Amino acid sequence: MRPAVIFISLVGALLLADGLLALHQRARRAENDAEAGVLRVTVSGLGLTDLCLATEARYTRHPAVSDPMAPFMDHPGALEHFPTGSFWARPEAGR
Amino acid sequence: MNGLSRQLNVIDYSLSSLWRRRFKSVSVMVVFAAVIFLLASFQMTTKALTQTASRLLVMAPEITIQKMRAGRQEPIPVAYREKLAGIFGIRRITPRVWGYYFNETHAANLTVIGVDPRLMPLGEKLAAAIDTGRLPGDHEVVLGQGAEELLGENRMISLFRPDLSLKPLTVVGRFRPATDLLTYDTLFLPPDDARDLFSLPPELATDLCVTVANPSEVDTIAKKIAALLPGTRVLTRSQIEKTYHAVFGWRSGFASVCLLTALTSFIIFAWDKASGLTPEERREIGILKIVGWQTADVILLRFWEGVIVALLSFVAGYTLAYIHVAFFDAGLFRPIMLGWSVLHPRLRLSPGVEVGDVLLVLCLTVVPYLAATVVPAWRAAIIRADSALN
Numbered sequence: 255m256r257p258a259v260i261f262i263s264l265v266g267a268l269l270l271a272d273g274l275l276a277l278h279q280r281a282r283r284a285e286n287d288a289e290a291g292v293l294r295v296t297v298s299g300l301g302l303t304d305l306c307l308a309t310e311a312r313y314t315r316h317p318a319v320s321d322p323m324a325p326f327m328d329h330p331g332a333l334e335h336f337p338t339g340s341f342w343a344r345p346e347a348g349r
Numbered sequence: 350m351n352g353l354s355r356q357l358n359v360i361d362y363s364l365s366s367l368w369r370r371r372f373k374s375v376s377v378m379v380v381f382a383a384v385i386f387l388l389a390s391f392q393m394t395t396k397a398l399t400q401t402a403s404r405l406l407v408m409a410p411e412i413t414i415q416k417m418r419a420g421r422q423e424p425i426p427v428a429y430r431e432k433l434a435g436i437f438g439i440r441r442i443t444p445r446v447w448g449y450y451f452n453e454t455h456a457a458n459l460t461v462i463g464v465d466p467r468l469m470p471l472g473e474k475l476a477a478a479i480d481t482g483r484l485p486g487d488h489e490v491v492l493g494q495g496a497e498e499l500l501g502e503n504r505m506i507s508l509f510r511p512d513l514s515l516k517p518l519t520v521v522g523r524f525r526p527a528t529d530l531l532t533y534d535t536l537f538l539p540p541d542d543a544r545d546l547f548s549l550p551p552e553l554a555t556d557l558c559v560t561v562a563n564p565s566e567v568d569t570i571a572k573k574i575a576a577l578l579p580g581t582r583v584l585t586r587s588q589i590e591k592t593y594h595a596v597f598g599w600r601s602g603f604a605s606v607c608l609l610t611a612l613t614s615f616i617i618f619a620w621d622k623a624s625g626l627t628p629e630e631r632r633e634i635g636i637l638k639i640v641g642w643q644t645a646d647v648i649l650l651r652f653w654e655g656v657i658v659a660l661l662s663f664v665a666g667y668t669l670a671y672i673h674v675a676f677f678d679a680g681l682f683r684p685i686m687l688g689w690s691v692l693h694p695r696l697r698l699s700p701g702v703e704v705g706d707v708l709l710v711l712c713l714t715v716v717p718y719l720a721a722t723v724v725p726a727w728r729a730a731i732i733r734a735d736s737a738l739n
Contacts, residue, residue: 293478293530296524299478300475300535301413303413304406306529310458312449318409319589
């Protein structure tokens with residue numbers, strides 16, 4: 255078999271795997287859509303403002319309702335020391 | 350020889366050439382695929398989280414009022430509701446008592462939420478979010494999955510008040526695992542019990558949630574509230590949504606800087622590999638020229654070598670990135686995203702792959718790679734046959 259055919263077969267196999275993953279993505283999305291109703295009720299019923307992602311500091315647990323300068327306000331000249339603080343973007347200007 | 354057959358012959362030769370230099374070719378491909386994997390994983394993770402935030406936080410409180418003093422948030426008087434009674438368009442103002450409880454045994458932060466769901470929009474349906482049990486009554490609590498794992502499956506729990514006296518609570522339910530992304534670390538209890546836990550007097554709350562009759566009036570009402578209550582911060586739902594777009598903004602944070610550094614390093618690596626012609630390669634090009642190959646043919650050969658390496662690396666890297674995000678919850682980024690958090694909520698990310706995303710990663714990786722190999726390819730192609738064989 256000539257090398258070009260082997261190469262095209264290899265790329266085809268990878269694309270076939272991608273097709274299967276696309277089916278998985280559709281199934282996952284359908285599951286998430288089915289759960290969206292109860293999640294929206296939770297947000298609305300508890301008045302939630304944030305996702306539960308990083309729980310290490312109050313400004314990464316609730317970035318939407320934390321003070322914009324929270325990472326630096328422990329004492330004058332304080333530096334941010336929580337790992338997640340450096341991964342997350344600064345708050346939007348003018349908030 | 351027709352065009353297709355010529356291209357196939359050149360591809361055959363390119364593949365044979367890559368196979369002869371297989372250690373070099375595979376090392377370039379592995380590094381290239383790793384860079385694409387990291388870029389695509391990061392892009393998919395941040396996009397999935399942004400989409401989730403946008404989808405869910407569309408039901409966040411329309412307006413949240415916080416009291417500020419000396420640049421910090423402090424409890425807000427519940428009586429502020431009366432000051433706002435004159436604003437036309439406000440349907441309801443609900444005080445919320447919430448805060449953090451530090452569990453010293455596990456060094457974990459838990460979020461305590463004290464709210465009366467009967468006063469919140471869709472609150473009457475909140476029981477649907479509880480897996481086993483019911484909504485909490487007086488001195489009762491509903492736990493998130495992570496909070497329950499931490500505190501144990503006890504019927505009673507005791508939490509410390511600020512004066513270190515114990516507050517007993519009966520566990521009457523657990524939030525459904527599907528709500529982990531919202532409630533994993535949550536203790537949900539009635540507002541009076543939350544006040545008791547935080548030693549907060551009854552005339553104070555943590556913040557006020559405002560429900561507005563007409564959503565198009567939210568900004569106007571928010572301005573009126575800010576004017577009536579100086580010293581408060583008035584947050585609207587759209588500002589909350591914008592925060593999440595900024596937080597997960599693709600270009601933000603040091604992660605993207607690290608990834609771009611990795612990409613730059615790879616381009617330098619690719620340039621170095623492509624431009625450093627070995628004596629064998631010079632000899633090979635010399636022989637090709639002698640047997641009749643033109644400069645354009647050698648450039649075509651180099652072009653196909655670049656395309657083969659880039660295509661295989663791109664498809665493999667992107668596929669692995671999807672598997673990493675969808676099946677392993679972006680496990681490589683979790684330590685950075687969660688930091689020192691003790692509770693690790695399950696994300697169940699649904700990475701959406703759209704043509705625009707693929708093209709973006711393609712432009713950021715394959716195009717610079719091909720560009721970095723063009724000049725070395727041309728330099729290789731213009732070698733004089735006699736000088737190469739000397």
